[in-house]
Amino acid sequence: MNVAPGLFISFEGIDGAGKSTHIAALADAFKAQGRAVTLSREPGGTPLAEKLRTLILNDVMDPLTEALLIFAARRDHLTTVIAPALARGDVVLCDRFTDATFAYQGGGRGFDLEVLSKLELWAQAAQGLGRDFVHELGRKGAAPAIVQPDLTVWFDLAPEEAAQRLAGARVPDKFEIQPVEFFRRVARGYADRMAQDPARFARIDAARARENVWHAVYQVFAEKGWLP
Numbered sequence: 076m077n078v079a080p081g082l083f084i085s086f087e088g089i090d091g092a093g094k095s096t097h098i099a100a101l102a103d104a105f106k107a108q109g110r111a112v113t114l115s116r117e118p119g120g121t122p123l124a125e126k127l128r129t130l131i132l133n134d135v136m137d138p139l140t141e142a143l144l145i146f147a148a149r150r151d152h153l154t155t156v157i158a159p160a161l162a163r164g165d166v167v168l169c170d171r172f173t174d175a176t177f178a179y180q181g182g183g184r185g186f187d188l189e190v191l192s193k194l195e196l197w198a199q200a201a202q203g204l205g206r207d208f209v210h211e212l213g214r215k216g217a218a219p220a221i222v223q224p225d226l227t228v229w230f231d232l233a234p235e236e237a238a239q240r241l242a243g244a245r246v247p248d249k250f251e252i253q254p255v256e257f258f259r260r261v262a263r264g265y266a267d268r269m270a271q272d273p274a275r276f277a278r279i280d281a282a283r284a285r286e287n288v289w290h291a292v293y294q295v296f297a298e299k300g301w302l303p
């Protein structure tokens with residue numbers, strides 16, 4: 076049995092909010108404590124889910140098709156990467172997870188939140204993820220019916236500033252070309268998700284200089300006793 080239980084941490088925010096900048100540094104900080112780290116992202120994280128990512132980020136499709144592909148990619152990611160890593164006792168650092176679906180598809184696109192909630196129940200059902208994984212979940216308390224991150228770090232940044240940070244940085248995908256108003260709705264989607272489960276979230280004011288954001292992020296992990 077692993078000494079420390081697995082930790083599942085997701086990072087969220089609108090495009091350009093600064094998540095990726097800090098995830099690699101957190102991975103190093105956990106490794107320095109002797110923890111095994113699994114770094115991943117959504118949509119993606121497995122060969123199948125990365126193929127779906129290419130479709131999701133580039134092809135025009137109706138909102139239900141988009142939601143179904145996102146949750147299909149998530150189930151594959153969960154069964155083949157996340158659950159086995161947590162069962163081994165790894166720290167899983169995931170660039171986006173289901174809150175992004177509620178924020179982008181629910182908030183940004185205005186897709187039916189009840190349908191998303193049903194898909195969440197199906198795709199993230201702990202049942203079927205293996206005995207080792209369920210045992211590992213149980214070490215942290217009563218095993219929940221669905222898998223959710225232990226902590227979600229939300230990088231909150233005004234859409235205008237995020238757009239400025241991304242300007243000219245890379246070829247924009249189908250989401251990144253959306254107008255500022257889309258990202259305002261995405262941000263409201265994140266705020267609504269946080270209001271529904273505040274204990275799971277840490278909101279970071281991402282408008283500050285990089286080192287100040289890093290300090291705030293690190294502080295969250297230190298306060299939980301996960302980093303010194």
Ligand SMILES: Nc1ncnc2c1ncn2[C@@H]1O[C@H](COP(=O)(O)OP(=O)(O)OP(=O)(O)O)[C@@H](O)[C@H]1O
Nearest residue numbers: 089090091092093094095096240244283284285288
């Ligand atoms: N605090 C900061 N101040 C100014 N620029 C920043 C800050 N943090 C990150 N950046 C820059 O902003 C851009 C976007 O950062 P990053 O790629 O980390 O965002 P992201 O949230 O991962 O975006 P995406 O989800 O779209 O990949 C990068 O060019 C990065 O160097």
Ligand SMILES: Cc1cn([C@H]2C[C@H](O)[C@@H](COP(=O)(O)O)O2)c(=O)[nH]c1=O
Nearest residue numbers: 090117118145171172175176179250251
């Ligand atoms: C998980 C997830 C992601 N998206 C969107 C959000 C971003 O625009 C892209 C992913 O790009 P990144 O550079 O890796 O951040 O996909 C979404 O719309 N719904 C989701 O569930």
